[in-house]
Amino acid sequence: MIKQKELPYPLDALEPYYNRETLDIHYNILYKGYIDNTNKTEEKLAKARETNHFENIKCLEKDLSFFGSGVILHELFFYNMGPAIPTSPDNELMEQIQKDFGSYDSFKQQFTESSKVVEASGWNLLVWVPDFHKLEILQCEKHQNLTLWGCIPLLVLDMWEHSYFLQYKTKRPEYINAFWNIVNWNEVNKRYKQIKK
Numbered sequence: 001m002i003k004q005k006e007l008p009y010p011l012d013a014l015e016p017y018y019n020r021e022t023l024d025i026h027y028n029i030l031y032k033g034y035i036d037n038t039n040k041t042e043e044k045l046a047k048a049r050e051t052n053h054f055e056n057i058k059c060l061e062k063d064l065s066f067f068g069s070g071v072i073l074h075e076l077f078f079y080n081m082g083p084a085i086p087t088s089p090d091n092e093l094m095e096q097i098q099k100d101f102g103s104y105d106s107f108k109q110q111f112t113e114s115s116k117v118v119e120a121s122g123w124n125l126l127v128w129v130p131d132f133h134k135l136e137i138l139q140c141e142k143h144q145n146l147t148l149w150g151c152i153p154l155l156v157l158d159m160w161e162h163s164y165f166l167q168y169k170t171k172r173p174e175y176i177n178a179f180w181n182i183v184n185w186n187e188v189n190k191r192y193k194q195i196k197k
């Protein structure tokens with residue numbers, strides 16, 4: 001059984017960039033739904049193995065990918081945000097960003113632009129690709145499609161409408177610009193250090 005990870009700040013901590021009502025619904029209802037559905041899917045998979053009934057295996061494994069990836073990305077999202085206290089990539093991460101994107105500004109520009117054009121429901125991600133030994137930015141459809149195998153997400157932005165519509169309506173660019181004020185780079189730096197070990 002997987003459990004809901006604690007929100008590392010109060011529900012109003014990201015105001016005014018990400019309002020309390022949006023975070024409350026996002027964390028307490030939607031993210032919890034992904035946890036519950038992942039656990040239910042695991043139970044159904046265990047039952048299928050016990051009873052040797054694999055008629056629904058295709059659907060169950062697809063559900064595991066969808067709901068489970070929803071859990072993983074939401075946890076990263078809630079943790080890579082924080083109160084609007086200025087933070088920045090540390091020297092190690094900044095050097096890699098400059099190496100792979102030319103400059104921090106180019107990285108930020110690419111991330112902003114690709115977030116704007118994520119199709120339908122999806123995410124935008126800064127990832128480390130061990131096989132390429134470099135950082136990349138990837139758009140993701142739903143929670144699980146369009147990945148590069150083996151990549152490790154470092155910074156993620158939820159581009160599902162449920163993540164911004166209540167506060168920003170159709171103004172995606174305003175939501176993305178607001179996000180930069182509440183990125184907790186300390187958390188991203190920590191993740192980058194862990195994966196480079």
Ligand SMILES: [Fe+2]
Nearest residue numbers: 030158160163
């Ligand atoms: Fe979400």
